[in-house]
Amino acid sequence: MSESIKNRFLIICVICSVVAGVVAIQMVRIQNIEGAEKILAASENYQGVTRLIYPDRGSIYDARGRLMAGNETSYEIGLDLNSDRQPETIASVAASVLGLDYAQVLGYAEMTAGGGNPYYIVLDDFVEKDKIAQLEIIKEDYESRVAKGNETLPSLSGLLWTPHSQRSYPEGTLASNIIGFYSYLDRTGGAGYFGLEEAYNSQLSGTPREVYIAFDPQRLSTVEEVPPGVSLVLTIDREIQALTEQTLDDAIEWSGSESGTIVVYDPEDGSIISMATAPRLDPNEYWDYSTLFPNPNPYNSAISQTYEPGSVFKVLTMAAALDSETVERDTMFNDTGSFFIGGATIYNWNRGGWGMVDMTECLQHSLNVCMAWLATEMGPDTFYTYMRSFGLDRKTGIDLGGETSWPLKLPGDNQWYEVDLATNSFGQGISLTPIQMVMAIGALANDGKMMAPHVVKSMIINNQQYVVDPIVVGTPIKAETAHILTDMLVDSLQNEASNALVDGYTVAGKTGTGEIATALGYSSTETNASFVGWGPAEDPKFLVYVWLEKPSISPWGSEVAAPIFSELVSKLVVLMDIPPDNIRMTDKMQMTGQ
């Protein structure tokens, strides 16, 4: 090897060594300069991103598994200001397909990213799938065109549509008072309001989870699945709910009532089979809430509106009197037509006296004087102890958002007077929600056991279905008392040939007409007409509570609410597969060998 070649080789080696040394020094230097950590952090952004993933909101099904609330896809339309785009084309398509303002979209599309401008602009949100399908057709059409010469082809480049989930209620207004609504327009801070959506908001929405999504394919590992929110299966039967709502709407129209409530309840386990109120909101368009429910209208009057129930309350007074052995079924009472207590005189609804009556007749003729006498015979301690054991001093705890209650005035309270004992005995001077009445009276139809009203039958959590067990709230009266009272109420309905009777079925029940308190005292023209009944009497499968507010055709519960009960129950027994008495009795006799 000649000397000159050796020198050249040496020079090349030295240069390479110097370059390598400089690179090595620079590598060490960069890792130790002041902003090294920031550079390292910035480089992480190119490798992946940590995102907060919101799980799909849980679905809601009726008792037979039919969807009441679910999710569907809608789209966000945005503009990527970093991309090459044709502002006129984008504005034109956005205006024609999405109905957006041409000038406004054009203004956005002509903006340049950075320098105070955003990189991405949301043009529209919650766009339906059919509009996205139109956009995709236009996009495909543009992409399929072939340029001729220097022709510039139209393009939707820069216009993006991103799918996301949207709450959907396929049944519309049906059972909306039970379901509530979810404010889906607020994509990050949405919440459930009223009903199940409120009561089970945290379970339905699930737990958002931070998930690392790697951009670098070499860093990909299993992406952790985010489990969906809890799904609910209800005790509500959709067909019975529809029937109940239809019956209520017809009843309100027929009776000229301001509003109304009907609750169908299974006294055996506390399930709410249907719960209809008026008015009802379509939760798909929940923004109409304030228009449909101007203050102070409650969203679900069955659980959120207290009222003086009137004579339907008498069944509880009679239950307390029988259970405490203050009277017996055959105890006679001489009704003189008035009863003086605490400086006030109590009269019957017709201002007349009914003479010697037994306890069944007291209920049959709905005698206020008899009830006032029973309450005083029991004494305030016994009477209010029973009322508390019926749960009238507290909320029922039903699994729906928005339940309210009114304090029960008790002896010793500032607002309690002696006359309250008498008026409370026939359901005046006491404010209760329909659901409180349903739970309390449910004990009479269930061998004295009072069941917690509930709407959720089972929950689906992480693909496992868990059944919600019924809860016994208490046993305010003995089973024997419950049976005697049911018999008395069956007799009272049959004796007076009530409008509530149902062909082929034995039902027990009681009418109620509650006067409405005004600033000038109780109104004699405006009333709350109610009826509570249950059946079949020997083995109750349903309890129906009807309340019509301020009916105009008649103030009396016996004339307005009782026929509604009869009409509803005659259809209810078909939907619930309850055979008439003669068939059931025949079957029972065959089974017992009689």
Place this chain on the structure above:
Amino acid sequence: MKKDVLQAYKQAPWRTQLQWVGIFLLVVVGVAAVAGLYLSISGRSAATGRRIQILESKVSTLQRENNDLQTLLGEISSSRALNERVDSLGMRLLTVDEAMYLEVPGYVPATGPSLAPPPSIQEDRTPILLPQFTDTFIEWLTEKLQAVPEPISETEVTP
């Protein structure tokens, strides 16, 4: 004489150059082999990663489609829609008098819908990418060396 002896044992220049070239080529081939191995594994790793991304995107799309179909089914079979069909077909709700009840011995009515999906096959929650795709060459080599089976000891008894 001494010069003659040295001259006799000295490698020919062309032979020395050939040795240098040989060593250089050996290094080049070694580096190329390692680089090729890395490139192959990186390529397969990237392709698998991309496939995972596509499949995950597909899973999301299918989940959304599933939700959409459930909602669509809910709308088609909603109470309102069914009542319209019932009306158009001239049907109405049965009355108590028209209903016929039959005793079916042994029949147990359904207690409620079972909506939870059937239990899935136990998923293997190991990483999607095999260690071969993520280990360094040194780690892979170390693992292979450690995996060499030890000789069976004399005291080991096989049945």
